[in-house]
Amino acid sequence: MNRASKRPTIENQDDVSVKDEIAMIERAKRKAKEEKSLPAFPLEYSSPFSLIIAAHIQRKNWGDRLLLSEKPSGESDENYLIRNTFVGQEATFSSTPLDQLAPISLQEMKGKYLLCRIIAPPFLSADRVLVVRIVAISLVVEDTRGWAQILSIYNYPGTYSARGPELDAIFPLDSVIAIREPYPKMALAAAHSHIRIDSPTDIIFLEPGNQLLANVRWSTGTRPLPVLTKTANEWKAMGDQHFRSKEYYGATKCYSFALLRNPSLLAVRLNRSLTYLRLKWNSYAIEDAEFVLSKNPLSTVDRSKALYRCAQGAYGNGEYLTARKLYEECLVVDPALQEAAAGISKCNTRIQEQESGTYDWYTIFETGKRDGTCGDVSDFVGPVERASMKHRGGGRGIRATRKIDTGELLVVSKPFASASLRSFSSEGHFFSMNFINNSMGDEHRYVVIQRTIERMLSNPHDANSLLELYGGPQYPTTASSTKKSKIPLSTPLDLDSTRVQAICTLNVFGKHSSRGDILSKTQDSTTALYTFPSYFNHSCMPNGAREMIGDLMYIRAVRSVEAGEEVTLTYHGHESSYEDRSKVLTQWFPHCDCILCEHDRANGESNRKEREAILQKANGAKIGVKELRLHSKHIEATYTGSYGPYRPAVSRVYQILASKLQDEGLRTRIGKKNMQRGRLLFTEAIQAGFCALESLGMRIIDKRVDGIPVDHNLDLPISRDFLPYNVDTCMNLMFVIIGAFEQKEEFGATEMWMRAAIWLDNAWTGGGLKLFKLRWKHILDLMEALAVILLARIEKS
Ligand SMILES: C[S@@+](CC[C@H](N)C(=O)[O-])C[C@H]1O[C@@H](n2cnc3c(N)ncnc32)[C@H](O)[C@@H]1O
Numbered sequence: 064m065n066r067a068s069k070r071p072t073i074e075n076q077d078d079v080s081v082k083d084e085i086a087m088i089e090r091a092k093r094k095a096k097e098e099k100s101l102p103a104f105p106l107e108y109s110s111p112f113s114l115i116i117a118a119h120i121q122r123k124n125w126g127d128r129l130l131l132s133e134k135p136s137g138e139s140d141e142n143y144l145i146r147n148t149f150v151g152q153e154a155t156f157s158s159t160p161l162d163q164l165a166p167i168s169l170q171e172m173k174g175k176y177l178l179c180r181i182i183a184p185p186f187l188s189a190d191r192v193l194v195v196r197i198v199a200i201s202l203v204v205e206d207t208r209g210w211a212q213i214l215s216i217y218n219y220p221g222t223y224s225a226r227g228p229e230l231d232a233i234f235p236l237d238s239v240i241a242i243r244e245p246y247p248k249m250a251l252a253a254a255h256s257h258i259r260i261d262s263p264t265d266i267i268f269l270e271p272g273n274q275l276l277a278n279v280r281w282s283t284g285t286r287p288l289p290v291l292t293k294t295a296n297e298w299k300a301m302g303d304q305h306f307r308s309k310e311y312y313g314a315t316k317c318y319s320f321a322l323l324r325n326p327s328l329l330a331v332r333l334n335r336s337l338t339y340l341r342l343k344w345n346s347y348a349i350e351d352a353e354f355v356l357s358k359n360p361l362s363t364v365d366r367s368k369a370l371y372r373c374a375q376g377a378y379g380n381g382e383y384l385t386a387r388k389l390y391e392e393c394l395v396v397d398p399a400l401q402e403a404a405a406g407i408s409k410c411n412t413r414i415q416e417q418e419s420g421t422y423d424w425y426t427i428f429e430t431g432k433r434d435g436t437c438g439d440v441s442d443f444v445g446p447v448e449r450a451s452m453k454h455r456g457g458g459r460g461i462r463a464t465r466k467i468d469t470g471e472l473l474v475v476s477k478p479f480a481s482a483s484l485r486s487f488s489s490e491g492h493f494f495s496m497n498f499i500n501n502s503m504g505d506e507h508r509y510v511v512i513q514r515t516i517e518r519m520l521s522n523p524h525d526a527n528s529l530l531e532l533y534g535g536p537q538y539p540t541t542a543s544s545t546k547k548s549k550i551p552l553s554t555p556l557d558l559d560s561t562r563v564q565a566i567c568t569l570n571v572f573g574k575h576s577s578r579g580d581i582l583s584k585t586q587d588s589t590t591a592l593y594t595f596p597s598y599f600n601h602s603c604m605p606n607g608a609r610e611m612i613g614d615l616m617y618i619r620a621v622r623s624v625e626a627g628e629e630v631t632l633t634y635h636g637h638e639s640s641y642e643d644r645s646k647v648l649t650q651w652f653p654h655c656d657c658i659l660c661e662h663d664r665a666n667g668e669s670n671r672k673e674r675e676a677i678l679q680k681a682n683g684a685k686i687g688v689k690e691l692r693l694h695s696k697h698i699e700a701t702y703t704g705s706y707g708p709y710r711p712a713v714s715r716v717y718q719i720l721a722s723k724l725q726d727e728g729l730r731t732r733i734g735k736k737n738m739q740r741g742r743l744l745f746t747e748a749i750q751a752g753f754c755a756l757e758s759l760g761m762r763i764i765d766k767r768v769d770g771i772p773v774d775h776n777l778d779l780p781i782s783r784d785f786l787p788y789n790v791d792t793c794m795n796l797m798f799v800i801i802g803a804f805e806q807k808e809e810f811g812a813t814e815m816w817m818r819a820a821i822w823l824d825n826a827w828t829g830g831g832l833k834l835f836k837l838r839w840k841h842i843l844d845l846m847e848a849l850a851v852i853l854l855a856r857i858e859k860s
Pocket residue numbers: 454455456457458459460532533540569570597598599600601602650651652654655656
């Protein structure tokens with residue numbers, strides 16, 4: 064079976080239309096509601112023995128292949144990994160501290176905590192159809208009376224793509240765990256009823272000496288807690304092994320066990336600190352390193368390592384001034400530590416970026432293109448601030464703190480959490496039904512939620528800034544506060560996973576897609592969640608525009624903005640019709656009051672429909688120049704009254720016309736050697752290119768098509784007061800114009816328009832001629848000698 068053809072994506076929606084998807088999601092919602100209404104108690108009895116066997120079989124059947132070894136072959140159905148899940152399903156989480164809850168057994172779960180013990184290795188939950196797995200990790204546990212149940216754990220850090228040995232380390236056999244206010248899930252979808260845990264903070268691993276373990280008798284016999292089964296050094300060795308295998312979650316668990324056995328082992332604490340750094344759990348890394356620094360006496364080597372880890376942690380948290388000071392202290396302890404000297408220099412660069420908004424855009428683009436991530440840069444907030452905007456959902460927005468010029472850099476933001484195509488090692492399908500905005504989500508979106516939760520757990524300060532984002536009317540947007548826990552995941556942060564899912568759904572950004580589109584895994588796509596950029600409200604004709612390079616986002620003003628004026632972005636593609644925009648926007652709000660939508664409404668439905676019909680014809684495969692000329696006139700006529708110059712549908716028709724004219728011009732010149740007619744066609748192509756640019760909002764000052772002298776002092780042919788939303792489309796149009804001028808042997812014009820292209824690219828990217836050459840290499844190569852000559856002349860002038 065050819066799976067690629069079966070995958071429902073935005074490009075291939077034959078299998079599952081949007082309507083079908085919504086119907087599917089509605090059915091799933093009904094099923095979830097029905098499930099919730101079933102009586103939860105009493106829980107059915109399950110034989111521990113049969114559950115343990117079932118767990119082993121599951122793990123062996125296909126779990127082993129997926130968990131322990133390389134990725135599945137993807138060729139046979141049995142091996143093929145399909146994950147499915149729901150986002151926005153009403154989930155529980157506990158906010159009652161463990162010591163204020165009463166213990167229960169599985170027979171009598173209700174508003175209490177459950178004390179239980181892991182009695183089988185973790186496995187991947189499967190639906191009735193074996194090849195479909197849900198995204199949870201499953202454990203078989205027994206309570207003190209020997210009753211067994213399956214725990215389905217969602218959102219637990221490090222489990223989404225962990226393999227067997229690491230999961231075994233995260234959930235060691237015989238661990239005793241307390242689950243705050245667990246709830247049973249009936250056997251409607253899964254093979255067994257089970258206990259579902261949505262919030263990782265509801266699970267508390269109990270360690271020796273915990274009060275809750277006093278006087279506990281296990282009817283199946285006492286077994287030592289896992290931590291007691293190895294010496295500190297043995298745990299350290301296991302931790303090192305996981306570290307070498309890059310299984311950092313497993314490694315931190317082993318190092319934590321080693322430290323429970325012997326808290327004074329500084330080497331283990333330094334190793335755990337390093338492991339936290341790898342996981343970007345910077346605050347925990349700093350805590351371990353600071354513990355080491357608090358010891359006296361301390362060897363120079365340990366002091367230097369601990370200081371260096373503190374510096375790296377502060378750097379990772381974006382505290383560059385602190386990090387620089389710490390790197391300097393490292394050099395005092397060990398003047399030969401070159402990494403510290405390099406650290407200082409990196410801090411200086413980051414501080415400069417942060418203060419001045421000056422970036423090495425060339426390197427950023429190159430890294431983003433190569434790695435799909437933003438590399439090492441700092442955040443920047445320019446002349447904009449968060450402000451109260453009561454008339455918008457969530458009540459906030461972004462406004463200018465002073466007058467802003469066209470092209471000014473407003474924001475550079477690293478993601479709070481991101482997922483790019485390159486983040487996924489496994490193949491297979493992923494289906495997620497989002498109950499919040501009734502859409503099918505892809506794996507990227509789900510992974511962003513997982514990583515968001517993880518980041519919240521790893522840093523309470525980050526958790527607070529995330530919880531301030533808008534999650535819909537049911538969640539107040541007042542600042543919240545979470546405490547820092549001493550041991551990760553062991554004290555209540557009270558993570559409400561449904562709220563986090565709602566926040567992610569309303570605020571996530573995607574590359575190459577409208578904010579709400581589904582992206583195919585085959586596209587080079589990045590999905591990411593940002594904090595500051597999430598406060599921008601929407602307009603279909605905004606004064607700001609965003610770009611994602613890897614997972615780094617930058618935002619520029621596309622026109623001048625007055626002090627105090629709101630700065631907006633668009634949440635969807637820039638060229639969609641009123642009807643498409645309205646449909647997409649309902650995910651966020653019911654009615655768009657921007658100027659473009661007002662014009663479209665005033666323009667009337669019949670004009671809009673006619674416009675779409677013309678556009679469809681113009682997009683037809685066999686369309687000729689003659690028909691396109693007519694379509695361009697007709698589509699212009701669908702606009703009435705005071706409709707502004709921004710008309711992407713018109714631009715689209717002129718774009719097609721310009722490229723067809725250019726093709727025909729070439730055929731005429733080369734084939735029929737008809738120079739004069741060729742020249743006319745190129746002139747018309749240039750004029751169509753001008754119309755296409757103007758309908759995207761650009762203002763052309765110099766519309767000459769003949770007799771432009773070769774003169775460096777000529778001003779640009781375009782106005783510098785507006786950056787078009789779709790820069791790449793405009794750049795391509797300018798290259799068409801340059802090509803047509805070349806055919807007309809108007810070399811003055813080619814240079815003038817090349818300068819315009821370089822200006823626009825630089826205004827958008829900030830990367831100058833060097834980045835221009837990198838970004839447009841594929842086109843410049845096609846231009847051959849012309850590009851070489853023009854760029855050499857421009858560089859010299
Ligand atoms: C990404 S948030 C933007 C920031 C949000 N206003 C806040 O206070 O956090 C998206 C939400 O803002 C609101 N919003 C954004 N643009 C809007 C617009 N043009 N009209 C109405 N509501 C808008 C909607 O409620 C939407 O779900």
